[in-house]
Amino acid sequence: MLSRPHADTVNGSQFPNMKELRVQSFGRPIRAFFAFDPTRTGIILCAGDKGGNEKRFYDEMIPVADREYAAHLETLK
Known part of the structure; x- marks a missing residue:
C-alpha cells in the first residue's frame, strides 16, 4: 500500500x-488522480504537471477527476 509521500487523499x-x-519525471512534480x-x-482519472501555481x-x-469518476460510476449502474 502506498502512503505519503507517494500517495495521499485529495482535499x-x-x-x-x-x-x-x-x-x-525529469524533476517535475506529476500528479495522477485515482x-x-x-x-x-x-481507476486512473487524470494526471498533470503540478509545477507552477x-x-x-x-x-x-x-x-x-470528479467528472471522470462520476461518469465511471454511471457505467457501473
Missing part, C-alpha cells in the same frame, strides 16, 4: 476516496 473532491499519486470504485477496481493546478484538476 476538495466530492468523493472521499479520491487519491493522488505523487511522482517525479480512486477505487465500489468493485475495488483502481499549485492552487490553480488543483482548482483545475479536481473537477476533471
